[in-house]
Amino acid sequence: MGSVEATNKDANGSPAEKNPTVVFVLGGPGSGKGTQCANIVDNFKFTHLSAGDLLRAEIKSGSENGTMIQNMIKEGKIVPSEVTIKLLQKAMKESGNDKFLIDGFPRNEENRAAFEKVTGIEPAFVLYFDCPEEEMERRLLSRNQGREDDNIETIRKRFKVFLESSLPVINYYDAKGKVRKINAARSVEEVFETVKGIFGSKNEKVISVSIACSVVSHFVIT
Ligand SMILES: Nc1ncnc2c1ncn2[C@@H]1O[C@H](COP(=O)(O)OP(=O)(O)OP(=O)(O)O)[C@@H](O)[C@H]1O
Ligand SMILES: Nc1ccn([C@@H]2O[C@H](COP(=O)(O)O)[C@@H](O)[C@H]2O)c(=O)n1
């Protein structure tokens, strides 16, 4: 398991201004990524950046990319990395923090490779919320947040994209020993108990937890 502080480089290969700690939060649609990120923020000093939320805010802002993003989201498709990475970089800079939960990103190999190339950032680890489709479907259909993609037609498309494009990214990080796979088909509280064990106690640094967890990366943590 590599060090969190290690060797992040910028696009030119020179040392980046900062070496932020990044945790990618992945899992199928409705697996509970946003819910658990809110709990992590309440307990640890992370800033939560949801790629989906940033894209939805971009639509609302009336940006020139708004219509394209809206159409992609309605179809459950993945927006080109260039757009999403710019939004993530801007939000990271504006946060003033150096510890980030990046939720719903990278969603495909293009997202993953472009983020690494542009920012030079390697994630400390990847939280993977593993949940059966039937449970995710139930949750999404009763979410009631007015999301245009929470309808059965788009939900099925999002499941397909998750299996075909996002799972390979999780497998990529698993091969590097970076995935912490969590059984997300439990209550919010039970899932968070497991998450807390990964992040450690309030004052514990993610880096030491990250090393300690590397031995269990291939098992579902319950
Ligand atoms: N462990 C859980 N048990 C039951 N319901 C849950 C659980 N976790 C989250 N939920 C509910 O399921 C819905 C989806 O959760 P959430 O928005 O956190 O998922 P997500 O992974 O961020 O989804 P998306 O990828 O669509 O943004 C919400 O209504 C949330 O309250
Ligand atoms: N890296 C990403 C993340 C999201 N999208 C688009 O937003 C939709 C909703 O994402 P959630 O994480 O909030 O579920 C998703 O289905 C994609 O259309 C994206 O393009 N790239």
Ligand SMILES: [Mg+2]
């Ligand atoms: Mg979400």
